Amino acid sequence: MNPDRGGERVVILDRDGTLVIDRGYLADPAGLEFEPMAADGLRWLYSRGYRLVVITNQSGVGRGLFPLRGVIEMNARLHAMTAEIGVTLEGIYFCPHAPEEGCDCRKPAPGLMLRAAAELGFDPRCAVVIGDKESDVEFGRNSGAATVLLAANPSGGERATAADFVAPDLLAAARILTSTRV
Ligand SMILES: [Mg+2]
Ligand SMILES: [Zn+2]
Numbered sequence: 001m002n003p004d005r006g007g008e009r010v011v012i013l014d015r016d017g018t019l020v021i022d023r024g025y026l027a028d029p030a031g032l033e034f035e036p037m038a039a040d041g042l043r044w045l046y047s048r049g050y051r052l053v054v055i056t057n058q059s060g061v062g063r064g065l066f067p068l069r070g071v072i073e074m075n076a077r078l079h080a081m082t083a084e085i086g087v088t089l090e091g092i093y094f095c096p097h098a099p100e101e102g103c104d105c106r107k108p109a110p111g112l113m114l115r116a117a118a119e120l121g122f123d124p125r126c127a128v129v130i131g132d133k134e135s136d137v138e139f140g141r142n143s144g145a146a147t148v149l150l151a152a153n154p155s156g157g158e159r160a161t162a163a164d165f166v167a168p169d170l171l172a173a174a175r176i177l178t179s180t181r182v
Helices: 038-047 068-084 111-120 134-143 170-180
Strands: 010-013 051-057 091-095 127-131 146-150 165-167
Touching (some): 010 111, 038 051, 038 170, 051 111, 068 091, 091 111, 111 127, 111 134, 127 170, 134 146, 146 170, 165 170
Parallel strands (some): 010 051, 010 127, 146 165
């Protein structure tokens, strides 16, 4: 973490298992449903001035499980869901490729972070990545960002993580960010 960061506070959110319930290659916008405490976490951060961006792997497209249009529709639904709770997402970036395509935008590669940073105007080193997989943590570290891993039982201790923080849900993660001024 960079203690010299300016006023810029950007949170990069994973989608499945972080913002919404992970239904495994979800193809239907109607299946999007906030994870417990996710709406509260979003409101907590947004009301305190954090900029919110979603970066998600949607390899269901590359695997031929659903069309690109499905992701576009799910993105629209996610924007609508957040608007309903008074929160604005600045952007939703996704990688549509299958792992074997070897693209540079599938997390943990930093491609989408660089693109979001260039398009939205922020320094990845001043961002915090929140996700439910170690690949999200790796993505954050590859981008120079701070990281929070969402894990149901963070005190379990069995799971090794390179994350800066571990939290049980998005609201808990949000409270960590504000209390540590990340
Ligand atoms: Mg996830
Ligand atoms: Zn990709």
